[in-house]
Amino acid sequence: MGIASAWVVMAIIEQHRLQQARQCDSPNQNERPEREISVLVLHSISLPPGRFGGDEIERLFTNRLDALAHPYFTTIAHLRVSAHLLIRRNGECVQFVPFDRRAWHAGRSLWQGRCELNDFSIGIELEGDHRPFREVQYRQLAHVTAALLHDYPKLSTERIVSHEHIAPLRKHDPGPSFDWQYFRQRLNSVLAEESVAGH
Numbered sequence: 001m002g003i004a005s006a007w008v009v010m011a012i013i014e015q016h017r018l019q020q021a022r023q024c025d026s027p028n029q030n031e032r033p034e035r036e037i038s039v040l041v042l043h044s045i046s047l048p049p050g051r052f053g054g055d056e057i058e059r060l061f062t063n064r065l066d067a068l069a070h071p072y073f074t075t076i077a078h079l080r081v082s083a084h085l086l087i088r089r090n091g092e093c094v095q096f097v098p099f100d101r102r103a104w105h106a107g108r109s110l111w112q113g114r115c116e117l118n119d120f121s122i123g124i125e126l127e128g129d130h131r132p133f134r135e136v137q138y139r140q141l142a143h144v145t146a147a148l149l150h151d152y153p154k155l156s157t158e159r160i161v162s163h164e165h166i167a168p169l170r171k172h173d174p175g176p177s178f179d180w181q182y183f184r185q186r187l188n189s190v191l192a193e194e195s196v197a198g199h
């Protein structure tokens with residue numbers, strides 16, 4: 001991929017919102033206590049489990065999930081949760097919370113001696129389950145991550161974790177279907193292209 005095409009898909013953040021994302025504001029957000037943004041947490045989700053493409057994830061994150069629509073939903077419809085961003089199977093980005101606000105994605109969590117990662121992290125959900133994530137999701141995630149690294153200087157490539165890393169007994173996402181090595185390759189090539197382009 002040349003520099004020109006990299007610019008076409010380059011992610012741009014303005015007013016803490018990803019410009020290419022569809023905005024779908026969640027009420028499940030509040031102020032960050034220290035205004036710090038220094039960790040990126042990756043998740044995966046599918047609703048109902050194992051099914052892709054519906055609007056149930058958006059419904060969950062906006063407190064509109066119908067508990068009676070599926071047996072599994074009775075166990076989660078009461079939850080008040082969100083993430084900053086969802087990257088769907090087709091690469092579409094949906095943003096629920098501006099990056100400077102606290103989204104409710106990590107729950108009880110611990111990393112490098114600090115707890116409550118919601119306070120200082122950005123949460124990105126990938127639509128997925130045990131099956132491999134799609135190429136377009138890795139591509140989108142790499143571009144979004146590069147933009148976040150650029151705009152929030154306390155983030156770094158070493159400060160990208162998975163939900164299972166920070167809540168190991170409780171959470172298993174995104175799990176072994178997420179190819180970290182491939183993601184890091186994609187991210188490094190986006191970062192290299194942007195530095196060549198003088199970004």
Ligand SMILES: [Zn+2]
Nearest residue numbers: 043044163173
């Ligand atoms: Zn998670």
